[in-house]
Amino acid sequence: MIRTDMHTHTFFSQDGREDLRNMLEKAVSLGLRYYGTSEHFDYDYWKRGLLIGGKQVRQIDADAYFARARRLQREYADKIRYLVGCEFAYENSSAAQELYLKTADKFKPDYIINSVHVCLGNDCYFPEFFAGKSKEYAYNAYLYRVLESLDAPYPYDVVGHIGYCSRNAVYKDAKLRYAEYADVLDKILIKIIEKNKILEVNTSSKTAGSDFLPDTDILERYFSLGGRKVLFGSDAHDAFRIADKREQVSAALSKIGFTRLTVPVRGEFIQEEL
16 A cells, blocks of 8 residues: 655645645545655746736745744654655746756755646646647647656656646547657656656546556556656645545556655655555
8 A cells, every 4th residue: 555645735835725734634644654745836837927817826935835844844753754845847947947946955855846837838737728739739749848847957856747738638538648649758758767767656637537647558668668766646735635546556556567666855765665
């Protein structure tokens, strides 16, 4: 049974719906050994002036987040290994990347997830991204953005939710299949392995046609290429979804041949048995 969840969000993130202490209490009650908050740092939105519902996205109060999280990390030390992390939303502008570098240097998070949300000027989660685009065009654009993000100049440990573009896609068949995007997916997976990064298995799949992202066919290809570092993340924005679908992920990973999860802690990789 998986006893980690390293991708979650609280009120500190602009779309979080739960207090940090409540999330920790839930993680403890579920018997997790490692639990992480990876709050949104949305410098992609800041750089591009993007809005949600006509409103500016609230940027995180990093000082407040790290101050409270470190206090709770000490308080819960005898109950759970709580790790204080970040989710950096990739943006290729030098201004945004400089902010990520400064954030990593100032706060020294325990781990960083590098994710792609914005592509072709829009967040891939919203209908505006798909307007006037075929599935092939939209998904390829997203995947090549992921490939580009792997060379980000800031330090990161984890490649987040590959397949995010399918999570809320407008297409009748939203599933992102390895066979349909093999060329670019191979480039991504090989580079993840070469750079010694961790591939996240994210269970916030919504209407993607998969129980988790990336799906089994992509995970199988990653394994066949020699990839062994995987991380479990629910992407929970409230307490009830912490560790969601961990049984399905555990069974799927074990069937492929994975025996361990990899938990990043300040540059060290800890191996946790499935």
